[in-house]
Amino acid sequence: MAEHTLARHLAEFAADTSYEALPREVDDSVRKRVVDVLGLCVAAHRLPTSAAIVEHVREQGGLPRATVVGGGPTRVPAPLAALANGVLAHSLDYDDTHLPSVLHPSASVVPAALAAAESTGADGRDTVRAIAVGLEVCVRLGMAGYDRESGNSTFFEHGQHATSICGALGGAVAAGLLLGLTTDGLVDVLGITASMAGGIIEANRTGGTVKRLHCGLAAQSAVTAAQLVGRGFTGPPTVLEGRFGFFEAFLHGVYDPTAITDGLGTEWAVPGIFFKPYPANHFTHTAADAAMALREQGLDPARVERLVLGVPAPVIRTIGQPIERKRAPETGYQAQFSGPYMVAAGLLGGGRGLGLGLDDFTDELARDPARRELMAKVEVVADDTATGIFPEQFPAVLTAHDIDGRVWRQEVLSNRGGPDRPLSDAELALKFRDNAAGRLSGTDIDLVMDRGLNLGALDRIQDLLRPLAELKTVAGGHHG
Known part of the structure; x- marks a missing residue:
C-alpha cells in the first residue's frame, strides 16, 4: 500500500x-x-x-x-x-x-x-x-x-x-x-x-x-x-x-x-477568497477606502496639513518602506504598492465604478505634483487595532490634520470583496466590463461573461477563449 x-x-x-x-x-x-x-x-x-x-x-x-x-x-x-x-x-x-x-x-x-x-x-x-x-x-x-x-x-x-x-x-x-x-x-x-x-x-x-x-x-x-x-x-x-x-x-x-x-x-x-475592488496591492485598499470616506465627509485635500496612515505593523515594509520611495513613486506600478499614494488617490481621484480604477494608476498620476504634495504629508505607522486584526483583514486608520486645526479620523477595519463586505454580482460584472472596455466589443464582452458564468455547461473551453484571442488596439493606451 x-x-x-x-x-x-x-x-x-x-x-x-x-x-x-x-x-x-x-x-x-x-x-x-x-x-x-x-x-x-x-x-x-x-x-x-x-x-x-x-x-x-x-x-x-x-x-x-x-x-x-x-x-x-x-x-x-x-x-x-x-x-x-x-x-x-x-x-x-x-x-x-x-x-x-x-x-x-x-x-x-x-x-x-x-x-x-x-x-x-x-x-x-x-x-x-x-x-x-x-x-x-x-x-x-x-x-x-x-x-x-x-x-x-x-x-x-x-x-x-x-x-x-x-x-x-x-x-x-x-x-x-x-x-x-x-x-x-x-x-x-x-x-x-x-x-x-x-x-x-x-x-x-x-x-x-x-x-x-x-x-x-x-x-x-x-x-x-x-x-x-x-x-x-x-x-x-x-x-x-x-x-x-x-x-x-x-x-x-x-x-x-x-x-x-x-x-x-x-x-x-x-x-x-477575496475579490479585489481596486487594482493595487491588497494591503493598501483600506487606506483608499478611508481617504474616500474622509473626502465624502468634506475633507478638502488642499487644506490638509498632515496625514497619518495607521496600518498593521507587518505591512509597513511593503507599503510604507522605504518611505522616501513610497512618497514619490515614479510609475503607476510603484504607486500600486504605496500607502501614501493610495491615500492621495482616495482624496483626489476615483469616484467612478468601484471607487478606484486602472486610470488612477498611470505613470503620469504617480508623478503628479498635487499627488506628490499630498504623499509628502503622509506618515505610515503601526496601529495596534489594525495589527490585532491582521491578517484576517488588512485594516487602516487614517487621521488627517487640516490647516484649521481640525482632526479627521476614519477607521476601515475590513476589506471590500471578502465575506464581510462582498462585491455584488453587479459589481463583479462592472469590474469585468471596465477591464474589457475598448478592447472587446460589447457583443464579445457579453459573450465571454455569459460563457464564463455558465462554464459548467460548455462543451469546449476553446469556446470561452476564442473571443479573447484578438483584442482591439486602444489608441494612447495607458502604461501605468
Whole structure:
C-alpha cells in the first residue's frame, strides 16, 4: 500500500472530488473567478510587459494547442499559453487574495487549468472541478506556512512569493486532472512541481517588474509538470514533508500539516477568497477606502496639513518602506504598492465604478505634483487595532490634520470583496466590463461573461477563449 504522505492526501482529494460533489458555492465562486481573471488578462494589455510576454511566447513556436488572451488567432503550446495568461492575470495587482495566507490563488491556477483544458478538449464541468481543486490545494499549502503566533506568512518572512510557489503546485494538480492523471500521477506532479516553484518578493519594496512574471512562470511549470508526468517522469512521494522536501526547503521545516489535512474535501476555502475592488496591492485598499470616506465627509485635500496612515505593523515594509520611495513613486506600478499614494488617490481621484480604477494608476498620476504634495504629508505607522486584526483583514486608520486645526479620523477595519463586505454580482460584472472596455466589443464582452458564468455547461473551453484571442488596439493606451 502506498505511503499516506501529505502529497497523497492532496492527490486523493483531487482524484476523488467530482464536479457533482462540489458545493454550490464553490462552483459559483470558481465561475466568477474565471471571468475575473479573463477580464484582468484583457486589461493588462495596457502594459508594455504584456506586449513583451506575448511576443516572447509567440516567438517560441511549437504545436498550437491553447489560446493566449490578446495573442492572436494562432494558438501556442499549452505551457506557453499558461505562461502568458498567468503574467497577464497578475500584472495589474487586481487579482483575488486569500486571507490570512495572503495568496493570490487564481492568477496561477486558472491560466494553468484553462490551457490544459483547451489543449485536451476538456469540457466546462471538468474545468470547474479542476480549478476548484487547484485553488483549494494552493490555499492549503499557503496556510501550512502561515504562522498563527506571529500572524504572518513564513514564506513572506523568508522573502518568498507564496502566491507563485503554492500556485505552481495548485495549478499542477488542476492541470494533472485535466490531463487525466491518476492519484499516483498527481502525487508525482506535486513531486515534480515542487522543484519548479519559486518567486522572490523584493520587487514589492524597491521596484522592478519581475513580480508580474511569477504567476505566469508558476502556471507554465504547472502544465509542464503535468505533461512530464504523462510521459513517465516521477517525483518523491514525501515531497512535502520529507527531510529535503518542500517545507524544509522553503520554510526550514516549520509548517502546520493539519492546515492541509483537516476538513479536506468537506471544508472549502475557495468561496472565501477575496475579490479585489481596486487594482493595487491588497494591503493598501483600506487606506483608499478611508481617504474616500474622509473626502465624502468634506475633507478638502488642499487644506490638509498632515496625514497619518495607521496600518498593521507587518505591512509597513511593503507599503510604507522605504518611505522616501513610497512618497514619490515614479510609475503607476510603484504607486500600486504605496500607502501614501493610495491615500492621495482616495482624496483626489476615483469616484467612478468601484471607487478606484486602472486610470488612477498611470505613470503620469504617480508623478503628479498635487499627488506628490499630498504623499509628502503622509506618515505610515503601526496601529495596534489594525495589527490585532491582521491578517484576517488588512485594516487602516487614517487621521488627517487640516490647516484649521481640525482632526479627521476614519477607521476601515475590513476589506471590500471578502465575506464581510462582498462585491455584488453587479459589481463583479462592472469590474469585468471596465477591464474589457475598448478592447472587446460589447457583443464579445457579453459573450465571454455569459460563457464564463455558465462554464459548467460548455462543451469546449476553446469556446470561452476564442473571443479573447484578438483584442482591439486602444489608441494612447495607458502604461501605468
